[in-house]
Amino acid sequence: MIGREWLAGWRWPTGWEWMPGRSRPGDRDELTTVGWRIVQRALATAARAWPERYADWVAPDEELLRACAFLDLSVDAEQVTAAAATVSALVGTCAFVVVLGWALLGGAVAPSLAAPFASVTAVTVGWVAFSGICRAPVLAAAVARTRAVGDAATVASALALSLRLAPVPERAARFAANAGTGPLHRSLADHADHAAVTGAADGGLSAFAAEWREWFPALDRSVALLLAAVDADVGNDRTRLLDRAVAAVEDDLRDRTASFAGDLRAPVTGLYAFGVLLPLALVGTLPAAVAAGVPVPPRAFVVTYDLVLPVAVAVAAGRLLLRRPVAIPAPQIDATHPDVPDRRGPALLAAAATATAGWFAAPIVAGEWASPVLAVGGGGVGLCVHLHPRREVRRTVDERDRGLSDALALLGRRVADGEAVERALPVVAASLSGPTADALAEASRRRSALGIPVGRALAGDGAPFGPARGSGGRAAGAVTAIAAAATEGRPAGDALVTHGDRLDALAAAERAARRELATVTGTLRDTAALFGPLVGGATVALAGRLDDLGGFGGSGPGGGIGSTAGDIGSTAGAVGHTAGDAVAAEAAALSASLVGPVVGVYVLSLAATLTVLATGLEHGFDRTVVGYRVGLALVTASGAFVAGHAAVAILVG
Numbered sequence: 001m002i003g004r005e006w007l008a009g010w011r012w013p014t015g016w017e018w019m020p021g022r023s024r025p026g027d028r029d030e031l032t033t034v035g036w037r038i039v040q041r042a043l044a045t046a047a048r049a050w051p052e053r054y055a056d057w058v059a060p061d062e063e064l065l066r067a068c069a070f071l072d073l074s075v076d077a078e079q080v081t082a083a084a085a086t087v088s089a090l091v092g093t094c095a096f097v098v099v100l101g102w103a104l105l106g107g108a109v110a111p112s113l114a115a116p117f118a119s120v121t122a123v124t125v126g127w128v129a130f131s132g133i134c135r136a137p138v139l140a141a142a143v144a145r146t147r148a149v150g151d152a153a154t155v156a157s158a159l160a161l162s163l164r165l166a167p168v169p170e171r172a173a174r175f176a177a178n179a180g181t182g183p184l185h186r187s188l189a190d191h192a193d194h195a196a197v198t199g200a201a202d203g204g205l206s207a208f209a210a211e212w213r214e215w216f217p218a219l220d221r222s223v224a225l226l227l228a229a230v231d232a233d234v235g236n237d238r239t240r241l242l243d244r245a246v247a248a249v250e251d252d253l254r255d256r257t258a259s260f261a262g263d264l265r266a267p268v269t270g271l272y273a274f275g276v277l278l279p280l281a282l283v284g285t286l287p288a289a290v291a292a293g294v295p296v297p298p299r300a301f302v303v304t305y306d307l308v309l310p311v312a313v314a315v316a317a318g319r320l321l322l323r324r325p326v327a328i329p330a331p332q333i334d335a336t337h338p339d340v341p342d343r344r345g346p347a348l349l350a351a352a353a354t355a356t357a358g359w360f361a362a363p364i365v366a367g368e369w370a371s372p373v374l375a376v377g378g379g380g381v382g383l384c385v386h387l388h389p390r391r392e393v394r395r396t397v398d399e400r401d402r403g404l405s406d407a408l409a410l411l412g413r414r415v416a417d418g419e420a421v422e423r424a425l426p427v428v429a430a431s432l433s434g435p436t437a438d439a440l441a442e443a444s445r446r447r448s449a450l451g452i453p454v455g456r457a458l459a460g461d462g463a464p465f466g467p468a469r470g471s472g473g474r475a476a477g478a479v480t481a482i483a484a485a486a487t488e489g490r491p492a493g494d495a496l497v498t499h500g501d502r503l504d505a506l507a508a509a510e511r512a513a514r515r516e517l518a519t520v521t522g523t524l525r526d527t528a529a530l531f532g533p534l535v536g537g538a539t540v541a542l543a544g545r546l547d548d549l550g551g552f553g554g555s556g557p558g559g560g561i562g563s564t565a566g567d568i569g570s571t572a573g574a575v576g577h578t579a580g581d582a583v584a585a586e587a588a589a590l591s592a593s594l595v596g597p598v599v600g601v602y603v604l605s606l607a608a609t610l611t612v613l614a615t616g617l618e619h620g621f622d623r624t625v626v627g628y629r630v631g632l633a634l635v636t637a638s639g640a641f642v643a644g645h646a647a648v649a650i651l652v653g
Contacts, residue, residue, distance in 0.1 A: 044582065061600060064134055067141035070183075077137075084133035091433045114248075140321055141524050147620065149185035149216050149253070149324050153509075154477050155184050155250045156222045157502045159205075160242040161481055164495040167238070167487055169203035170195065180481040187211060187619045202227055218252030246502060254509050256325040261516035264617070268520055275313040276532050276606060279305065283599055284539040298594055309606040319353040324617060326513070329472035331397050333390045333624050338468060340393055345387050352381025352432040358638065366537075366645045373600030377607075377638020383631030390624045396435050397470035401506060403436030408500030416493025419653045421446065421454055421486040439464035455483030474503055514618055526630070528610030533637040536603040537644025540596050542652065555619030600641055607637035 054226070060068075060077035068077040075083070099119035102110040109117050150344030158179040162172035170192070177189035191204030209223035225245035228229070232238040289296055333340065407428055414424035425447075429440035442464045446653035459465040459479045481499045485492035611633040615626045 001372055020137040060134070063138055070141045071137060071144065073137065081134060081139060084130045088126040088130035091129045092122040095121035095125040122614075135165060139322065143621075145215050146322075146324055146326065148187075151180060151182040151184045152212075152216055152219050152222075153246065153249045153253060153473055153502075153506050156219070156226070156246045157186065157499060157506075158477050158480065159223075159226050160246050160502075161499045163242060164482070164498065165484065165492055166240070167234075168206055169201070169227065170229055171203075172226070173203035173205055173208075175480065175484065179477040181476070203463040218254070222246070222248045226259030240521070248399065250505060250509055253326055254512065257513035258516050260323070261513075261520065263323075264320070264517070264520050268524065269317070271313065271316050271320075271324075272527065275309065275316065276527060277535075277636050278538050279602070280532070280535050280599075282583060283536070283595070286369045286543050286595070302594070302598050306605075307601040309602060310609065313606065314609050316395050317609050320613060321616045321621075324620075329402075331394070331475070333394045333533055335472055336395055336468050337390070337470065339396075340389050343389060347382040347386035350385045351379045354378035354381040354635075363640060366642050366649070367596065369596035369641050370600065370645070372597055373604065374638050375644055376601075376602055376639075377509050377634045380631040380638075383627055384635070387628040387631065390398055391628050393470070394624050395453065400435035400439050400464075401475050403432060403434060404475060404632070405500040405504040405507065407432060407436055407440060408478060408481065409495050411485070412493045412496030412498075412500060414493070415496060416490060418490050420489070421482060424456070425482075450592055452485040453483070455479065458482060469524050473507065490557075517618050521618045524610050524614035524617075525633070528607045528614065529633040529636040530640050532606050532610075533603045533640035534601050534644035537641040537646075538648040540599050541648035543595060552640060557643060596645070600638075603637055603641050604634060606632040 010301040039310070057543045060081045064080065065077045068075075073080075080139060096118045099121045099420030100114055103114035103117055104111060130548055133237060147617075155176050159172045159174035162175040173188055173192040177185050188204070188208050191208040193204075194200075194207070195202070205223050205227060209220040213220045222245045225241050225248065229238045229241035230243065232241055239444050286296060288637055307450070335342070355375040358378035359371045362368070362370035364375040409419065410428045410431060411424050414427065415421060428446060429437050431437075432440070439608065443454075443457045446452065446463060447454060450457070452460065457463060459467075459476070461467070463469070465475055478499070481492075485496050609631050611630050612626055615629050619625050
């Protein structure tokens with residue numbers, strides 16, 4: 001058991017996102033989990049085991065140095081490389097011993113080649129382990145930066161809003177930094193702090209833009225326009241420059257997404273061809289392969305379909321997700337949300353009941369071999385039951401945030417007419433409907449009852465836009481704008497209206513981006529949950545029918561895959577083969593009890609992987625949406641797989 005003392009005294013990354021970013025005091029710590037602590041503690045322990053005199057052998061490259069600095073890990077880049085070297089040496093040694101013993105005792109390799117073969121294998125395994133550990137922070141930083149870019153329009157809009165009220169860069173930088181908790185906001189806060197010490201006239205905005213220039217050049221252009229607006233005359237010139245600054249970011253985000261949607265079609269087509277269609281088609285050719293004298297070793301069949309292909313598809317999907325240029329950060333809904341009940345017990349019960357029902361129903365529909373497939377797929381019901389309340393809360397939060405643009409427009413007009421925010425807030429809440437109206441009304445009641453400022457009533461602890469209620473992103477920026485209007489009064493009215501228009505434009509751009517990706521992601525989801533499993537079940541049924549594998553409407557699950565040149569024996573279910581006894585043994589080993597589950601596991605892995613890919617491309621890695629859709633895909637895929645097998649077995653039987 002891990003004691004508290006073992007975890008004490010360490011500095012861990014903070015931030016509201018699923019991937020770590022640089023932190024500052026006061027941020028909500030959602031990443032301080034035991035699992036993340038154990039990973040970093042293990043890296044630090046492994047790093048200490050690497051001799052310091054060999055440190056130059058594994059010096060980190062610049063990319064790893066930048067990634068570790070961006071993630072603010074408790075272990076630095078030198079420790080990561082030292083830990084990777086230690087792990088790779090241990091893994092390589094173990095691989096050498098295992099492979100050498102297998103080669104000598106199993107007789108798979110000539111004794112004179114056993115040591116070289118084991119050495120090459122050990123070096124390969126060690127290199128893969130070393131590269132994987134060193135690349136992990138780089139990939140994590142890439143994902144975090146992708147999510148950060150999604151906040152660029154929000155940051156630019158907050159900067160423009162502050163400069164409309166007062167052309168003071170230092171104040172605008174502080175205002176925008178406090179409008180969210182993402183990596184961009186934290187980076188801006190760091191540069192604002194540094195500018196306060198050095199006395200930089202631009203409030204750190206130029207240094208902030210320079211830091212992100214490599215990943216998002218449009219932010220550099222936007223900051224240049226914002227700084228030009230500071231020196232422009234009050235009136236149309238300044239307003240036009242501020243609008244162009246925000247539009248530069250929005251247009252670039254829109255162009256990136258549209259370009260990515262077009263570039264995505266070719267790799268997704270390749271993924272279909274080599275990861276889905278071709279492997280499933282090859283299942284139906286197994287009898288013909290055996291008839292032609294081509295041996296199909298069962299072990300190679302299992303490794304190919306349940307290890308090599310799923311890993312290859314997962315790697316390809318991961319590469320596509322890493323290429324995603326923009327990921328709009330979504331509010332994270334977890335068990336701490338007051339409207340999310342504890343559904344772990346019912347979820348486990350539902351999963352167990354569905355899995356049990358699938359286990360006993362499978363022999364009736366397809367055969368005993370299908371029981372594990374239907375049981376595992378049916379277990380996805382538990383995931384759906386567990387995440388359904390979070391999904392409903394997430395929908396409510398999305399609807400609440402969509403109505404903020406209208407709320408800001410109505411509130412801004414009242415403030416521009418001289419009405420105080422405190423008095424206008426309940427009136428605006430009464431004129432709206434839905435979750436947005438409920439949230440504003442609750443905030444107004446909290447302010448009146450507790451006598452607290454508008455900002456705390458909206459986003460403080462227990463508030464409707466507070467940390468535990470799905471805050472962050474554009475909602476945080478809107479709350480900051482309302483709080484600023486409460487302080488500034490009438491001059492902030494027009495700025496609130498403009499900020500509301502910007503929120504509406506951002507929402508429209510996000511919908512357009514998802515429509516661009518919908519043609520690809522929709523096909524991925526349908527393939528994962530329905531078409532792929534149907535084809536998989538049909539191919540297994542065809543292979544089984546050709547050599548009497550059995551199933552629904554057949555003669556039973558026994559028998560082997562194979563054929564003679566024209567004569568199929570019927571004694572004891574064995575299959576004769578003119579190529580000799582060895583080929584006959586290989587053919588007999590590939591029975592329905594092996595082929596069906598192996599392809600079933602492959603189909604379920606496809607359902608999970610392609611669903612994660614489709615959802616990640618469309619929504620970013622939103623754990624609630626991803627988990628719920630994976631649960632649905634597993635249930636649907638297992639049912640479609642068995643149904644496809646049964647239907648084809650009836651037709652050909």
